[in-house]
Amino acid sequence: DVVMTQSPLSLPVTLGQPASISCRSTQSLVSSGGNTYLNWFLQRPGQSPRRLIYQVSNRDSGVPDRFSGSGSGTDFTLKISSVEAEDVGVYFCMQHTHWPRTFGQGTKLEIK
Amino acid sequence: EVQLVASGGGLVQPGGSLRLSCAASGITFSRYWMSWVRQLPGKGLEWVASIKQDGSEKYYVDSVKGRFTISRDNAKNSLYLQMNSLRAEDTAIYYCAADSGRYWGQGTLVTVSS
Numbered sequence: 647d648v649v650m651t652q653s654p655l656s657l658p659v660t661l662g663q664p665a666s667i668s669c670r671s672t673q674s675l676v677s678s679g680g681n682t683y684l685n686w687f688l689q690r691p692g693q694s695p696r697r698l699i700y701q702v703s704n705r706d707s708g709v710p711d712r713f714s715g716s717g718s719g720t721d722f723t724l725k726i727s728s729v730e731a732e733d734v735g736v737y738f739c740m741q742h743t744h745w746p747r748t749f750g751q752g753t754k755l756e757i758k
Numbered sequence: 759e760v761q762l763v764a765s766g767g768g769l770v771q772p773g774g775s776l777r778l779s780c781a782a783s784g785i786t787f788s789r790y791w792m793s794w795v796r797q798l799p800g801k802g803l804e805w806v807a808s809i810k811q812d813g814s815e816k817y818y819v820d821s822v823k824g825r826f827t828i829s830r831d832n833a834k835n836s837l838y839l840q841m842n843s844l845r846a847e848d849t850a851i852y853y854c855a856a857d858s859g860r861y862w863g864q865g866t867l868v869t870v871s872s
Contacts, residue, residue, distance in 0.1 A: 695853070749805065
């Protein structure tokens with residue numbers, strides 16, 4: 647199975663400051679068709695997860711442009727350019743190139 | 759508005775069975791791969807199973823193979839998860855999700871305990 651490793655697991659950030667989360671996979675996430683199926687999700691307290699980014703760098707509809715995704719192969723990053731109070735929650739990466747689908751452990755973002 | 763409404767959770771004894779359902783609206787259900795994802799209390803997310811648009815392909819995480827069965831009824835815009843031989847470690851919130859996580863339901867809690 648592909649293991650997804652996120653870091654850090656806890657991320658205290660001051661409002662207005664940038665934040666960055668890393669996600670690394672034990673196998674390349676490039677599919678046979680050349681696409682890379684790496685998503686980022688945010689789960690706010692008491693809510694279902696919400697997808698923010700798909701295929702590494704594409705923002706979902708309604709996701710603020712302060713969120714950006716980058717990376718390739720086995721190394722991926724989610725960046726928030728200027729953290730706002732509503733960004734609090736747990737961020738997960740997930741790969742859906744390989745079976746079984748696998749998630750990172752989650753990174754808990756909190757406001758300092 | 760997209761809605762995925764999961765139901766069927768509850769308290770069941772070890773070795774028992776439950777059938778979860780997920781009713782979809784606001785999307786063309788038959789276009790999407792559908793999945794079940796679970797979350798142990800206070801923990802991370804674990805993908806459980808997925809089914810192709812026409813039901814011809816199904817995939818499971820190893821820990822549920824032979825015990826859980828995913829199915830769908832495109833005429834009813836519904837997804838199902840038949841869970842048999844339940845274990846304490848299956849206790850979790852079960853979410854249905856469409857299109858590799860593009861859409862999520864609200865989750866239904868399954869508790870396996872004597």
